[in-house]
Amino acid sequence: MDTLENLVKMKLPLFIMMVATNCASTPDGSGLNLNGKMFTLSGYAGLRLFSPYMPPPWFSTTPHTTTRPYTTNTRPYTTNTRPYTTNTRPYTTNTRSYITTRPHITTHPYTPWTTAPTTRGVSVCLRYISDFDRFSYFTLSPSSSSLRLYSDGQGFTLTFNGYNNINLYPRIRLWSDSRQNMWTSICFTVDTVKKVAQMFRNSDMSPRKLLPTQYTWSGEPVIDFSDFEGQVTDVQVWDYPLRYKEVLYYTSAGFYGPYQGSVLNWSYISFSIRGGTLLEETFEQQMKLPAGGGKPRRRLRRDKSKEARRQLS
Structure with a gap:
């Protein structure tokens, strides 16, 4: 069976059904271009998106240090006494000790999450389709500096x-x-310098709200969907608060200007799933496919003899 990466690049199947008992994911250290793709999630499944430039969330990031001590080399010299008739020159014992310790350090090829620099804020944008009004959207940075977004219907x-x-x-x-x-299309922005947050949905915005306490987002670039039911696509994350023009670029699907997440980018992203999750072409892409699965329809054959008798009569 071809790998997921090859299937997505070749665009052969209409959909890719991914069912995992424990966890299925993109190949380690690689990302996929998911433009034109969407995930269908259920309440019992889960999706985790992370940057291909960072280690997968289940990898350990603690450096492993190994120290190899070298033995002490001591070279003793014997005492040489050369007696002469009147002169005796005793030579003292010379001892040279060499102690050398060379630590051998082996680190993982990824940068630990804890070294992530502080930022001016964070912004998350995504598109979704769901028939529920009250649900949890996602958790950003689930293990540190976490941000969670909920909907109460209003x-x-x-x-x-x-x-x-x-x-x-x-x-x-x-x-x-x-x-x-x-x-x-929804976006939220958090400005940690001005200490404000704001929410956008399609063409509408919320008032800016002051943060109740000081908050600095410096967590790992991981976003987790665990309680969402419906379709989700075009997830983008920035490590700064978006300006209004940048939000417009996103909500207009790039009609007024380009956009691309600085931390997570839908065109090059890694993911892991839990439970049954469907990855397929978006509805717009499916509508471009020809009817009948792309197979030409057969024309009905005419019975020439019956047609001739009908004309003579």
Whole structure:
């Protein structure tokens, strides 16, 4: 069976069904271009996206140090006494000790999460389709500096550090035409310098809210979907707060300008799944396929003898 990477690059199948008992993922240290692809998730499955430039979330990042001590080399010289008739020159014992310790350090080829530099903030954008109003979207950086996004049907709740909550209701029209389609596009931004957060949904925005406490995002670039049910695509993460024009570029699906996440980029990303998850072409790509599976239809053969008798009569 071909690897997932080859199947995605060749674009042969309409969909790829991925069912994993424990975990299935992209090959270690590699990323895939998922432009034009979407994941279908259920409440009992899970999806984790991470940067191909960083170690997979289940890899250990603690450097392993091995010290190889070398033995002490001592070279003793014997005492040489040369008696002469009147002169005796005793030579003292010369001892030279050499102690050398050379530590051998072996580290993993990836940078540990803990060395991630602090940033000016964080922004996350994605597109989704779901028939539920109340659900959990995702958790960003689940093991450190985590951010969680929920929906209560009317607005959104952003939780950070496990206990601080901000309610964000995008009801203010920011621009009139953002080239909307079947997808719901959402973005949230956190500015840790100004200590504010804001939420966007399609053409609407929420008021800017002050953070209740100081927050600095420096966690690992990993985003986890565990309670979401529906389709999700075009996940992008930046390590700074987006400007309004950049949000417009995203919500218009690139019509007004290009966009690309600085931390996680949908066109080159790694993932792991838990349970049954479906990876397939987006609805827009499927609509471009010819009807009938692309096979030409057979024309009905005419009975020439019956046609001739009909004309004579």
